[in-house]
Amino acid sequence: MTHYSGSCACGAVTLRIDGEPLAVRQCWCRRCQKIAAGGPTHNAIFPAGSIVTEGTTASDSYIADSGNTLTRSHCAACGTPIFSASSARPQMRVVRLGVLDAPHGLRPTAAIWTSEAPEWAILDPAMEHFPAQPPAPGAPLQS
Numbered sequence: 001m002t003h004y005s006g007s008c009a010c011g012a013v014t015l016r017i018d019g020e021p022l023a024v025r026q027c028w029c030r031r032c033q034k035i036a037a038g039g040p041t042h043n044a045i046f047p048a049g050s051i052v053t054e055g056t057t058a059s060d061s062y063i064a065d066s067g068n069t070l071t072r073s074h075c076a077a078c079g080t081p082i083f084s085a086s087s088a089r090p091q092m093r094v095v096r097l098g099v100l101d102a103p104h105g106l107r108p109t110a111a112i113w114t115s116e117a118p119e120w121a122i123l124d125p126a127m128e129h130f131p132a133q134p135p136a137p138g139a140p141l142q143s
């Protein structure tokens with residue numbers, strides 16, 4: 001089984017993940033631009049049960065454009081985003097790619113919420129693009 005390890009910027013929070021992500025995406029929604037200092041967030045979606053964190057995290061929740069409640073967890077000491085969870089998919093965690101130790105070999109295959117990207121954003125044409133929220137990984141594509 002594949003293992004991933006990671007930590008926040010200050011090292012107070014560490015995590016270990018066993019298994020492969022269901023999807024790796026970058027998100028250009030406005031809220032992600034705020035937490036990512038202007039760019040997109042990069043996220044790997046893992047089953048919640050595959051992740052073990054150590055150290056103190058803090059969290060905040062908000063209602064997303066999708067209508068779901070999103071809870072973001074970050075290091076209580078340095079603020080590094082660790083992962084988020086959606087009320088619609090409580091069995092999943094959206095892990096911020098930046099916390100994973102390199103080289104992890106993961107790369108985004110889709111860009112989501114591209115309708116909210118700034119006009120200078122460079123969107124890799126090799127990625128799948130979604131103007132807003134795409135279907136959940138593993139869910140059938142809507143026609």
Ligand SMILES: [Zn+2]
Binds near residue numbers: 010012077
């Ligand atoms: Zn930290």
Ligand SMILES: [Zn+2]
Binds near residue numbers: 031033113
């Ligand atoms: Zn976003």
